[in-house]
Amino acid sequence: MLVFAISDKGGTGRSVTSCNLAYRLSLKGKNVAYVDFDFGSPTAGALFEIGGKERGVPGGIGLHSYLLDLNGVASQFDVRATTDRIDLRKVSARAGRLVLFPGDEGGAEFATIDDGMVQRCADLLVALEDEFKVSIVDLSAGRSVAAQLVLKATTLPQLRLKTVRWLVFHRWTRQHIVAANGLVHGPHGLVHTGTEYGHDRAKLLGSIRYVRTAVGDPNRGDGSGGPAQATWVQEQNRALRDLANRNQLGSSATLGITPIEPVLLWREQIILDKDVTAKIANAETAVAFSELARRLDDSASWERV
Ligand SMILES: Nc1ncnc2c1ncn2[C@@H]1O[C@H](COP(=O)(O)OP(=O)(O)OP(=O)(O)O)[C@@H](O)[C@H]1O
Numbered sequence: 001m002l003v004f005a006i007s008d009k010g011g012t013g014r015s016v017t018s019c020n021l022a023y024r025l026s027l028k029g030k031n032v033a034y035v036d037f038d039f040g041s042p043t044a045g046a047l048f049e050i051g052g053k054e055r056g057v058p059g060g061i062g063l064h065s066y067l068l069d070l071n072g073v074a075s076q077f078d079v080r081a082t083t084d085r086i087d088l089r090k091v092s093a094r095a096g097r098l099v100l101f102p103g104d105e106g107g108a109e110f111a112t113i114d115d116g117m118v119q120r121c122a123d124l125l126v127a128l129e130d131e132f133k134v135s136i137v138d139l140s141a142g143r144s145v146a147a148q149l150v151l152k153a154t155t156l157p158q159l160r161l162k163t164v165r166w167l168v169f170h171r172w173t174r175q176h177i178v179a180a181n182g183l184v185h186g187p188h189g190l191v192h193t194g195t196e197y198g199h200d201r202a203k204l205l206g207s208i209r210y211v212r213t214a215v216g217d218p219n220r221g222d223g224s225g226g227p228a229q230a231t232w233v234q235e236q237n238r239a240l241r242d243l244a245n246r247n248q249l250g251s252s253a254t255l256g257i258t259p260i261e262p263v264l265l266w267r268e269q270i271i272l273d274k275d276v277t278a279k280i281a282n283a284e285t286a287v288a289f290s291e292l293a294r295r296l297d298d299s300a301s302w303e304r305v
């Protein structure tokens with residue numbers, strides 16, 4: 001299964017949530033690839049805490065070089081074998097592999113794409129499909145060349161019949177809700193661009209779900225205010241629900257919701273069960289990531305909406 005992680009805005013929680021999703025899928029025994037197609041800022045190595053690769057891989061062996069045909073293969077790193085985080089190295093015998101395909105250190109956003117890049121992207125996606133049960137491709141924010149590249153590659157015959165899922169990440173605010181709708185349904189959005197490239201509109205729409213990240217508890221406000229604040233927060237939450245429904249981001253189109261996690265406010269990382277046991281991370285956060293992993297693989301979550 002190919003999973004394309006995208007958001008209209010930057011800083012939505014797309015990468016941190018996707019890394020945690022990849023980790024939770026691997027705990028369920030699946031072999032998982034995490035592919036850094038955030039070409040302008042290839043920092044996935046930092047999330048997995050792989051020393052020396054926090055800003056991409058040096059030496060011209062990353063995804064930028066591969067796509068530009070400067071290097072024949074895209075380099076890959078087994079997260080558990082290369083991470084500096086000792087507790088991430090430890091794993092039960094049941095777990096699947098977790099492998100990072102990083103971008104190049106110093107690699108930049110591509111200005112344009114050509115047929116050669118589309119072909120190499122398709123070759124990579126086919127190879128990922130052969131080797132991994134799930135490949136999560138973290139795309140640059142917005143209407144990017146990265147999104148165009150995978151939209152084009154997935155129209156090719158070798159990928160047309162593969163299971164492809166799009167996760168659109170957004171925060172639970174007015175600006176993020178309208179922006180996420182625009183990214184999917186607006187001019188030059190996923191549906192418009194995808195159908196222009198030859199995708200079936202209904203199939204493409206059916207492959208898109210939303211993930212609300214870092215959502216506060218409306219019944220608690222931020223904990224500091226009194227009853228007036230609590231009432232106001234609940235009204236805002238209701239208004240956001242209406243806005244989300246009007247923008248086709250209602251609950252039936254939403255794959256999952258992650259709560260605000262104090263650890264992630266301070267440090268981008270994988271939330272381990274050990275962090276929960278140590279009472280450093282909230283149990284709800286680990287549950288939310290596991291639940292996302294379950295629904296990603298549950299066909300009932302992907303019936304047409
Ligand atoms: N559930 C959460 N609770 C609190 N903070 C979170 C949560 N999820 C993500 N964050 C934090 O939000 C910030 C942005 O997250 P992240 O870098 O994953 O976003 P992004 O959409 O990938 O951004 P970019 O567009 O820059 O790549 C990070 O500091 C991250 O730790």
Ligand SMILES: [Mg+2]
Binds near residue numbers: 014015016038
């Ligand atoms: Mg990111």
